[in-house]
Amino acid sequence: MEWTEIKVATTNEASEAVTNILMEAGASGVALDATDAGKITAYYPETIFVPELLPQIQQRIQALPQYGLAIGAATVTTAAVDNHSWATAWQKYYHPVRLTRYLTVAPSWEAYQPQQAQEQVIRLDPGQAFGTGTHPTTKLALAALEMQVRGGETMLDVGTGSGVLSIAAKQFGVGPVYAYDVDEVAVASAQTNFALNPIAQAISVQANDLLAGIQQPADLIVANILAELIVPLIPQAVPLLKPNGHLILSGIIADKVDLIKATLAKHQLKVVTTLNTGDWFALIATQEEN
Amino acid sequence: MEWTEIKVATTNEASEAVTNILMEAGASGVALDATDAGKITAYYPETIFVPELLPQIQQRIQALPQYGLAIGAATVTTAAVDNHSWATAWQKYYHPVRLTRYLTVAPSWEAYQPQQAQEQVIRLDPGQAFGTGTHPTTKLALAALEMQVRGGETMLDVGTGSGVLSIAAKQFGVGPVYAYDVDEVAVASAQTNFALNPIAQAISVQANDLLAGIQQPADLIVANILAELIVPLIPQAVPLLKPNGHLILSGIIADKVDLIKATLAKHQLKVVTTLNTGDWFALIATQEEN
Structure with a gap:
């Protein structure tokens, strides 16, 4: 490439x-x-x-x-x-980075020993696709996952890129993870990175245009992608969300937050938590109670 | 009482x-x-x-x-x-609650076994003072701590109430913690709760009006208090923050976010991350770079 x-x-x-x-x-x-x-x-x-x-x-x-x-x-x-x-x-440019108290991303080529008890390490070779884990959108998505995950959930990762969010989810104790990316290069990259992380080896990854045609119900649907892609993703995600399931959306620039919130509201999804760093926003949304 | x-x-x-x-x-x-x-x-x-x-x-x-x-x-x-x-x-009303992936608050009178690996438990007797850990302001403060703590920091906890944030900080690996509350009842409650949690037994807690007269430099200053009290706290906190130190502020209602941000800006503090649930906001701020 x-x-x-x-x-x-x-x-x-x-x-x-x-x-x-x-x-x-x-x-x-x-x-x-x-x-x-x-x-x-x-x-x-x-x-x-x-x-x-x-x-x-x-x-x-x-x-x-x-x-x-x-x-x-x-x-x-x-x-x-x-x-x-x-x-x-x-x-x-790419070196090990502590992303939260419990999560560190380290490049596959660099020896890295956790500096503290309970620090969990994601090994990543970002050479082929998006997402080193150090960009604000990825950090916000990871923080949102830490807030939301309790363990055992079924998760869909839309636009997985390097696979960093899927690997983090496994480190957090999520159950089955299904990762998708429209880009075959990203799919290959995610596969490489899942192989680098023993905890992530059971993750299913396939080329797919957002969630088009996907039938897998999920407790968590995570997407760290451009806001323009989140808009068409939301109606695809709604029928797949289990009761009390959550949608975690990141990659949203300040200008697009209102657009995303309006799209969520249109589909009876309620924003429960918003995270913001600089111009970037992440949202956690769930179904409105009747 | x-x-x-x-x-x-x-x-x-x-x-x-x-x-x-x-x-x-x-x-x-x-x-x-x-x-x-x-x-x-x-x-x-x-x-x-x-x-x-x-x-x-x-x-x-x-x-x-x-x-x-x-x-x-x-x-x-x-x-x-x-x-x-x-x-x-x-x-x-008060039962064990998972607050983040890694943190659960459980009342002192209820037997509770962690449901998952790496789940850390805070034992709390909230009977005497504020803060059960389940209110949105406390959850946001805890999420902000998880994002910011790397371990070993010196921390000041202003308006400690039940002491829940100080205990969580120790669970996250923070170093020395100094807790303050203007209310003697809260100080006694924090002491009770520190005693209930072996990891928190070294925490120093004393009655004090915000940070008036305090000289202890810190990497982290945390306050989950009313916005009206955060305003006078900010100028007290500034000289105590070590280089690259962070101020974590919670308890801020939507109407007061602009007031707090303006006060931070006036004291050359920059908001790096904002967290929001419902009408409640938490802010992570640090010194502006020159």
Whole structure:
């Protein structure tokens, strides 16, 4: 697989906003330079045609001063990188990260020993697909899972990407997990990562467009995907949710929260908990009581 | 200690809103009837003069139909109960509750065995003070702690009440914990509960007005108290926060979130994560980077 790299040189101040713009444009991962957060590299899979995106990305970055953010030079450059180079580039940035008190994500190539009792480790090789576990949307989804999981649930993971949420769910004690992704590359990546984590080896993963045609009832349906995909997912999820089941939605940018809430309400789902970091939101929803 | 009981008979639909009104008026605990959530009982400590509160509570309940909530008869009755009766009444309602994947609160009088591996139990006798762990503000504070704690931190718990957050912090692996409450009854209750939980026996607890005069630097400062008290707490907390330290604030009703955020901003504290359930909010804040 070929990847396209977009590099932006901006200010520390604008770093978070630019990262959001790059992620919203579909980046699989965004890395900040360790010594200068204004130097940002984003990676796009070959399914995304970057030249078409570039003008929009540049325009949105140039608009940031309207919101009071100094953007500096704000140069945007691109390059194609092959799979091997991308993995190598990624390895420079990707190190073990404690995501919650009980959960740490560590790259498969790095020796890592838990630093504390009860710390649970997810081994991940993010080289082939989305989701290192360190992005705010993934952290919020994991925190929501920790709040909601009690153990033994049946779970569907929609848009599993690297499989990180499915593996975390198994670490939290969830029962059967069914993972789906529309992208065959993601499915292969999730399979690799499930194999890296003994606890996750029984997870079923298959290529599927959201939950189209899926008949598996579930206590938990988790989706860490773009808000634009969450909208059509909600009506598919409703008939699969068991009584008292919960939908955990992440990947929602601030601008889209109202859209998602309205879509949930339209399908008699009630938001019970909202989590927010920076511009990103995660929602836990369940059926309205009659 | 004498307690005053307020009973409200309303509809299921208005139950959450009425609970909020009763909690905002200073209830130590609110119990819903197991078969009819519209039957609500709230308990007020003797430090609160209930007759003075009643007209305001009634007025706020009567205003709920303006927000589209049917309130039914909405009768409000009061009675004085002594300590023993209150504890007995409370015991009818208070049972073990899983609060997060890893944390369960169980009353001291009930035998409870963890249902799953890694489930950590807090033993609590809530008979003497605030905080059973089951109120949304406490659940949000606990979820925020799980997101933020990595282990070994020094923590201050302001307005410790029953001590539930301090005990949870020890379960999460926090280092030294210093708990404070302005109410001597709460201090005694926290002491009782620390003694019930071997992991919490080293916690220091003392009567203090918020953090007035406290000199102990901390990585974490936690307060699950009314927003009106959080406002004066913030300037006291700032000089005690170590570099990269975090302030975890809960007990914030929706109407007060902007006030708290403005107060944090005024003291160069940045909200990194917001958690919300119903009308209640918790915030995690840290120092702004220069």
